[in-house]
Amino acid sequence: MAKSLVIVESPAKAKTIKKYLGKDYEVLASYGHVRDLLPKEGAVDPEHDFAMKYQLIEKNEKHVDAIAKSLKKADNLYLATDPDREGEAISWHLYEILKDRGLLKDKHVGRVAFNEITKRAVNDAVEHPRELSDDLIHAQLARRALDYLVGFNLSPLLWKKIRRGLSAGRVQSPALRLIVERENEIENFKPKEYWTVDAEVEQDKQAFAAKLTYLKGKKVSQFTINNEKKAKDAEQTLSSAANGKLTVHKVEKKQRKRNPAAPFTTSTLQQEASRKLGFTARKTMSVAQQLYEGIDIGGETVGLITYMRTDSVNLAEEALTEIRQFIQDKYGADNLPKEPRLFKTKSKNAQEAHEAIRPTSVLHEPDQIKKHLSKDQFRLYELIWKRTVACQMIHATMNTVAVDLAAGSPENLFRANGSTVVKPGFMALYMESEDDAKKDKEKDDKDRILPPMKEGDEVKLLKILPEQHFTEPPPRYSEASLVKALEEYGIGRPSTYASIISTLQQREYVEMDKKRFIPTDVGRIVNKFLTEHFPQYVDYEFTAHMEDDLDAISRGEKDWVPMMKAFWKPFHELVEDKDKSVDRKDVTHEQIDEKCPKCGGSLAIRLGRRGRFIGCNNYPDCDYTRNVNEDANAEPEVIEGRKCPDCGSDLIIRHGRYGKFIGCSGYPDCRYIEPLEKPENTGVQCPECKQGNMLKRKARSGKIFFSCERYPDCKYAVWNQPLNEACPQCGWPMLTLKTTKRRGTEKVCPQKDCNYSEPVETEEEETEQE
Numbered sequence: 195m196a197k198s199l200v201i202v203e204s205p206a207k208a209k210t211i212k213k214y215l216g217k218d219y220e221v222l223a224s225y226g227h228v229r230d231l232l233p234k235e236g237a238v239d240p241e242h243d244f245a246m247k248y249q250l251i252e253k254n255e256k257h258v259d260a261i262a263k264s265l266k267k268a269d270n271l272y273l274a275t276d277p278d279r280e281g282e283a284i285s286w287h288l289y290e291i292l293k294d295r296g297l298l299k300d301k302h303v304g305r306v307a308f309n310e311i312t313k314r315a316v317n318d319a320v321e322h323p324r325e326l327s328d329d330l331i332h333a334q335l336a337r338r339a340l341d342y343l344v345g346f347n348l349s350p351l352l353w354k355k356i357r358r359g360l361s362a363g364r365v366q367s368p369a370l371r372l373i374v375e376r377e378n379e380i381e382n383f384k385p386k387e388y389w390t391v392d393a394e395v396e397q398d399k400q401a402f403a404a405k406l407t408y409l410k411g412k413k414v415s416q417f418t419i420n421n422e423k424k425a426k427d428a429e430q431t432l433s434s435a436a437n438g439k440l441t442v443h444k445v446e447k448k449q450r451k452r453n454p455a456a457p458f459t460t461s462t463l464q465q466e467a468s469r470k471l472g473f474t475a476r477k478t479m480s481v482a483q484q485l486y487e488g489i490d491i492g493g494e495t496v497g498l499i500t501y502m503r504t505d506s507v508n509l510a511e512e513a514l515t516e517i518r519q520f521i522q523d524k525y526g527a528d529n530l531p532k533e534p535r536l537f538k539t540k541s542k543n544a545q546e547a548h549e550a551i552r553p554t555s556v557l558h559e560p561d562q563i564k565k566h567l568s569k570d571q572f573r574l575y576e577l578i579w580k581r582t583v584a585c586q587m588i589h590a591t592m593n594t595v596a597v598d599l600a601a602g603s604p605e606n607l608f609r610a611n612g613s614t615v616v617k618p619g620f621m622a623l624y625m626e627s628e629d630d631a632k633k634d635k636e637k638d639d640k641d642r643i644l645p646p647m648k649e650g651d652e653v654k655l656l657k658i659l660p661e662q663h664f665t666e667p668p669p670r671y672s673e674a675s676l677v678k679a680l681e682e683y684g685i686g687r688p689s690t691y692a693s694i695i696s697t698l699q700q701r702e703y704v705e706m707d708k709k710r711f712i713p714t715d716v717g718r719i720v721n722k723f724l725t726e727h728f729p730q731y732v733d734y735e736f737t738a739h740m741e742d743d744l745d746a747i748s749r750g751e752k753d754w755v756p757m758m759k760a761f762w763k764p765f766h767e768l769v770e771d772k773d774k775s776v777d778r779k780d781v782t783h784e785q786i787d788e789k790c791p792k793c794g795g796s797l798a799i800r801l802g803r804r805g806r807f808i809g810c811n812n813y814p815d816c817d818y819t820r821n822v823n824e825d826a827n828a829e830p831e832v833i834e835g836r837k838c839p840d841c842g843s844d845l846i847i848r849h850g851r852y853g854k855f856i857g858c859s860g861y862p863d864c865r866y867i868e869p870l871e872k873p874e875n876t877g878v879q880c881p882e883c884k885q886g887n888m889l890k891r892k893a894r895s896g897k898i899f900f901s902c903e904r905y906p907d908c909k910y911a912v913w914n915q916p917l918n919e920a921c922p923q924c925g926w927p928m929l930t931l932k933t934t935k936r937r938g939t940e941k942v943c944p945q946k947d948c949n950y951s952e953p954v955e956t957e958e959e960e961t962e963q964e
Contacts, residue, residue, distance in 0.1 A: 198270035200306075200320070201261060201288060203281070207311065210488030210495050211274070214313040215320065220264055224275070225257045229287050231342055238339045240762050243755050246339065248287070261288070262297055270302045272320055277307035278503055279748055280689060283334035286326055309510075310554045311488055311497025333748035336758060340364055340740070343762065347769045348728070354773070355781045356719055356801065364740070365686045366697045367724050367732045372679055373671055373704055374713045374721040383667035388417050389425040390663060391432070393608045394656040395440055395599065397645040401656065404440075404599050404608035406432070411605040425660035432658050435602025442651040443607060444598040450613075452590040454620040456507040456537035457550035457582050460688030461681045463502070466581070468674035469627040471573050472709075475673055475692040481574045482551070491558065491566045498563075499578055500552050503689040507537040507550045509582075517586045520556045529588050529619060537585070552582040584624035591617040597647055601655075612644035670710035684738030715805040723781050727772050731765065783811075792818040830859070840866045876900065878918045881927040882910035888928075890915075912944045923950035 200221045202208050212221040229248045231237040239245045250258060265271060271292070273285035285305055292298055304323025308315040341364050348362035391406040391414075406414050409428055419425050458466070463482070467473040473481070482502035488495045509517075514534045521530045537550075553575075560576040567575060592613050599608045615621065647653070671679065677691050686694055698704045703717030713721070724732045731737075740761075746752040784799040786808065795812040799822060802809075810816040830846040833856060838845055843860035847870065858864040873889035880886050886904035893899055901911035914930035921929055921943040931954065933939045943950040 197268045198272060198320075199261070199264050199268040200272045200274050201285070202274050203276065203284060204483075204487055206484070206487040210311050210497060211316055213495055214316045219320075220268065222261050222264060223257065224261065224284060224288060225254050227251060227284055227287070228254050228258050228291060231338065235346055237346075238342050240343070240758070240766070244339050244758050244762075246335070250291070258288070258291060262292060262295060265292060265297050265301070268301070270304070271298070272304050272306050272323060273326070274306045274308070274316075274319070276503070277309055277501055278689065279330045279334045279337075281307070282327055282330035283338075286331045289326060309549050310500040311486065312554050315554075329750040330748050332754040333744050336747055336754040337744055339758060340761065343765070344731070347766065348724075351769060351773060352720060352723070355723060355776055355778050356716075357782075360716070360720060361697075361701055362720065362724060363697065364731075365690060365737065366694050366701075367721075368683070368685050368734055368737045369676070369680060369694050370698055370703050370713070370717055370721050371725060371732050371734075372676065372683075373698070373711045374718055376668060376671055377713050377718075380667040380670065385664040385666070386417065387420055388663050388665070389419040389421070390661050391419065391425065391428050392659045392661070393432075393436075393440060393599065393601070394659055395608075395610075395653045396656055397647060397651070397653040400645040402610055402612075402642070402644055403659075404597070404610035406607075407598070407609045408605065408607040419660075422662070425662070429658045429660050432601045432606055435606055436655050436658075437602070438655050439652045440599040440601055440608065440655050442597060442647045442649050442653065443600040443604050445647060445649060446596040448594050449616070450592045450594050452592060452619075452621070454535070454584045454587060454589070454624070455581065455626040457509060457552055457585050458578060459505045459507060459539075459550060460503050461505065461677055461691065463551055463578070464677045464691060465674040466627060467574060467577065468672065468677075470577060473570075473574070475677060475695050477570070478574065479692045481570050484571060485575055485578075489563075489566060489571070491563045496558075497554055498558060498575055500549055500554060502551050504549065504551060505539065505688050506548050507539050508548060509534075509552060509586075510549055513549075513552055513556075514586065517556050517583060521583065521587055525587070525622075529622075531586070531588055535586050550582075551578055553579050556583060580624040581626075584620040587620035587623065588617075590615065590619040590621040595644055597644060599653065610644055612642040614643055670707075670712060672709055672711075676711060683734045684741055685734065687741060715801060719782060719801055719806075727776060728768065790816060790818050792816055832859075838864060838866050840864055873903070875903070876916050878916040878928060880904070880908060880910055883908040884927075888912075888916045914942070914944070917941060921945070921948060921950050924948040 198219050200208075200211065200215065200219055201224055202211060202221065203224055203226055205223045205225070208221040208223045212219070215221065229250050232247045232249050237247045239247075273288065275281035275284045282305075289298075289303065305326045306319040306323050308319040344364040345361060348367075349360065352360040352362055391409075393404045393406070395402060395404060406428070408414060409418070410431070412418070419428055456462070460479075464473075464475045464478050467478040468475070479502065482499065485498045486500070486502055488497045491498075518530060518534060556579070558579075560572060560579050563575075564572050593616050594611070594613045597610045599610065600606060601608065669675070673695060676695065680686055680691055680694065698711075698717075699706070701717075702714055703720060704711045704713050706712075721732075743752060743757050747754045747757065782801040786797050786799060788797045788808075789795070790797055790810040790812065793810060793812055793816040795810050795816060797808055797818075798811055799806055800809045806822050808820050808822055810818040830848070833845040833847070836845050837843065838858040838860065841858060841860050841864040843858050843864060845856050845866075846859045847854055848857040848861075848867075854870045856868045856870055858866040869892075871892065873891045876888045876890055878888045880888055880902040883902060883904060886902045886908060888900045889903045890898060890900055897913075899911055899913050900916050902908040905911075912930055914932045917929040917931055919929045919941070920927050924943060924945055924947075926943055926945050926948065928944065929941045929950075930944050931939065932942045932951075937951075937953075939954045941952045941954055
């Protein structure tokens with residue numbers, strides 16, 4: 195039998211697939227992409243139909259050589275990379291490399307794609323190979339060329355006009371715009387006052403609340419009662435009219451059905467894992483990749499979920515059959531709908547993988563395989579498993595009741611709402627998380643049971659409760675809500691959401707505060723520059739339209755070269771124009787209506803290495819600066835009970851580029867300064883001079899380090915916490931405590947030529963084990 199070589203991206207995937215194929219198959223990994231564009235200008239040539247110049251990725255060169263060596267002994271080559279555009283491109287690049295080396299002569303080459311790594315799916319794919327898809331390849335080539343041309347033209351412009359090291363991207367820039375615009379909304383938000391009026395009532399010894407809906411015959415909207423006087427007048431009117439009781443005016447009872455959510459797409463999985471598990475988008479995709487590629491679940495290695503980069507909500511027929519049988523056996527026939535529940539894909543361009551994210555077999559119940567999974571693997575797998583099973587279960591049945599209560603007459607009405615679950619259906623297994631705003635809006639009525647009431651009943655009025663409120667600004671984006679917004683605007687595609695978020699953080703355009711995105715000063719200025727000078731290229735509709743074009747190319751409906759030409763010419767001309775017409779100070783300086791207290795010159799908000807600050811435009815002749823939020827007329831805060839050790843003047847708290855510090859009030863005649871926070875003594879003797887102790891200090895960047903208290907006479911310093919223990923390997927008088935994500939917490943020797951390390955269990959790790 196002919197020997198066949200199968201190529202996949204990762205060694206984990208290769209290991210799993212090898213077990214499914216016979217001895218006549220060798221399975222090797224490319225370790226991801228095998229080549230990329232040359233990392234310099236000219237790698238994409240717009241003058242010659244966007245011809246591209248590639249080079250092998252250095253770290254994967256040895257893997258390509260191993261593939262080439264094995265191919266010489268094989269008759270068949272199967273390219274089995276992921277079933278999306280990126281996977282198609284990896285296969286094509288590998289095919290081109292092997293063809294250029296003359297290794298494909300007399301070889302049968304087939305492209306095989308499977309949506310799940312199971313024995314049946316893998317063998318079926320290998321038995322029915324297809325040709326490489328030019329349409330998918332061209333779509334990925336166009337995407338890569340676009341990203342390259344935008345990056346290599348906009349980024350150098352940012353370096354010139356703002357500062358070095360910045361970057362702009364075709365997709366990351368609109369995402370940054372979303373975050374900055376939301377922050378501007380929050381900052382410009384003006385709260386409006388409004389009042390609610392509730393009635394606290396009692397029936398059959400059960401107290402409940404009702405909300406005012408009509409007052410003197412007029413419907414009460416959010417701002418009908420917008421000050422304290424109106425609220426007090428309403429309270430008095432209602433109290434007088436009610437005279438201690440409310441009358442049941444109307445009772446509405448309904449039965450409502452609630453259907454389960456669709457199975458997961460990439461976007462909804464990232465959102466739900468963020469809300470329920472606290473996972474970042476990148477962590478979700480990393481753990482999902484492990485579940486997809488294969489886990490040993492006790493003598494059997496199997497891919498536990500289907501491909502996790504998809505915007506489809508379809509489920510395969512065989513999967514539906516298995517899930518429905520499982521529900522009937524496990525939860526009973528009354529929890530199974532008569533027909534399989536089908537969901538419609540919201541994305542008009544759903545094409546990456548033609549199935550939702552689901553367990554490869556619903557019979558792999560989470561609790562049964564938990565011992566074979568890591569904590570994160572189990573939590574994500576359980577989430578996917580429950581969502582998939584729940585989507586095929588019977589709807590939940592809810593009884594809802596709305597009661598209108600009249601105060602004196604039907605002109606004054608309060609409404610009380612309640613609901614009870616008659617039959618939980620799918621809710622017994624899984625409930626989708628809700629966004630914060632929706633959660634707050636619905637929490638009052640959820641699961642509240644009202645006492646039995648009928649028209650004409652009188653209920654006891656305990657109290658009228660007017661309450662003041664103020665409208666609140668929209669919340670900052672979380673990872674979940676940002677992914678949702680990106681999807682709604684059509685920015686990026688399932689495989690790109692995690693990398694978009696990661697890039698914004700790596701470039702320090704955004705920061706996280708309480709799991710919410712806040713734009714940095716640099717991020718704001720980059721966004722301001724792009725929205726003012728390149729508005730069409732950070733426009734949400736333009737970006738979404740570009741994604742639509744790429745999808746049309748992948749379907750064979752458009753040619754990629756004309757699309758690239760239509761983009762390139764106006765974009766390139768605009769870059770050249772802005773290079774000549776925009777000055778750096780126009781971008782980084784924002785004039786303010788204030789004079790310099792030092793020289794009388796004009797002041798501006800400027801961008802420095804540590805963010806924005808107010809500085810004099812006469813710099814360098816005048817060095818006046820202050821923080822943006824600092825009051826120029828505020829009196830300096832004097833340090834009580836202390837004088838300058840150099841000149842005897844008062845010591846005051848001053849503001850510098852790196853924050854607050856203690857300085858002499860006699861500046862500039864006396865330049866004495868000291869840090870606001872005194873360095874903490876660790877009690878560990880400096881191992882170099884053996885005279886001073888190691889102090890815990892904070893660098894200007896905010897990073898913690900440890901150095902000898904005799905600085906500058908002794909300049910010994912380390913980044914990690916010193917320990918008063920000698921190294922058992924080299925005898926150095928001090929060890930340090932080092933923590934990394936990969937290796938955990940260790941005792942390590944700070945000497946470069948000593949490799950001593952010893953694992954240490956922290957209190958958190960001990961608690962987790964317990």
